Amino acid sequence: MTDETRNPNVAAEAAAIAEDAAPEIPGADQPSAEAQQAAADQPLPEADGDVTEPMPPSDEAAKYLAMAQRTQADFENYKKRVARDAAVAADRGMAKLAKELLPALDHLELALRAAEEHGGADFAKGIRQIQDEMVGALGRVGIQAYSPKGEPFDPSEHEAMASQPVEGTEPGTISEVYQQGYRINGVVLRPARVVVAA
Numbered sequence: 001m002t003d004e005t006r007n008p009n010v011a012a013e014a015a016a017i018a019e020d021a022a023p024e025i026p027g028a029d030q031p032s033a034e035a036q037q038a039a040a041d042q043p044l045p046e047a048d049g050d051v052t053e054p055m056p057p058s059d060e061a062a063k064y065l066a067m068a069q070r071t072q073a074d075f076e077n078y079k080k081r082v083a084r085d086a087a088v089a090a091d092r093g094m095a096k097l098a099k100e101l102l103p104a105l106d107h108l109e110l111a112l113r114a115a116e117e118h119g120g121a122d123f124a125k126g127i128r129q130i131q132d133e134m135v136g137a138l139g140r141v142g143i144q145a146y147s148p149k150g151e152p153f154d155p156s157e158h159e160a161m162a163s164q165p166v167e168g169t170e171p172g173t174i175s176e177v178y179q180q181g182y183r184i185n186g187v188v189l190r191p192a193r194v195v196v197a198a
Contacts, residue, residue, distance in 0.1 A: 091142070095184050098143050102190060105134055106179060138182075147180040148192050157181060159191040169197040 108131045115124035135145060148158060153172050158181070166175040174194045181192030 091184060094141050094143065095189055098138060098182065098184065098189060101134065101138070102182060105131065108134070142185045143189060144183050145180050146183060146192060147177050148174050148194065149177050150174065153194070153196045157188055157191055158196075159193045160196045161193050163196045163198045166197040171197055173197045 108127055112124055112127045112131060115127055138144075146157075148154075151174055153160065153174055158174065161178050164175075169175050173196070174192075175197045176195040177192055178195065179193040182189040
């Protein structure tokens with residue numbers, strides 16, 4: 001009879017020693033390949049937060065198309081605004097220059113009247129040509145003269161220098177123009193100076 005059969009404790013100790021002495025096998029405590037595959041096939045639990053799903057390609061294309069159209073519309077509006085601002089600036093510059101030239105035109109008108117009254121026909125003709133050239137140049141850039149004799153008085157376009165009764169003229173009508181007015185593209189540049197019938 002062996003020691004192991006005579007004493008059961010000896011058999012248990014021998015088994016424990018054999019287990020401790022056995023070499024460790026890597027991955028022995030890991031689940032088998034079949035168990036890993038089964039776990040991979042199981043659906044994942046849904047996350048608590050909002051998960052954005054990827055857009056279908058057609059929705060993404062529509063989004064970028066809308067963005068491009070908005071950008072193009074913004075650019076077109078920008079171009080219109082720049083053109084409008086440039087036109088306003090050009091009108092402002094022309095108006096400033098015209099205001100400087102208008103007194104010279106007024107003096108030419110006075111010289112022309114004096115030349116016609118004193119018999120200087122050739123002199124008057126020369127002054128008239130200069131005046132016509134200046135008025136034509138202003139007209140080409142949108143500046144027009146106006147002489148409102150016989151029209152109703154309008155304080156937004158006329159400056160009343162005097163008011164006097166005039167026979168055969170309705171009150172509030174312009175009976176005489178001291179100095180003609182000027183407009184630039186329909187906007188009053190200088191009001192006409194007038195006498196209003198009372």
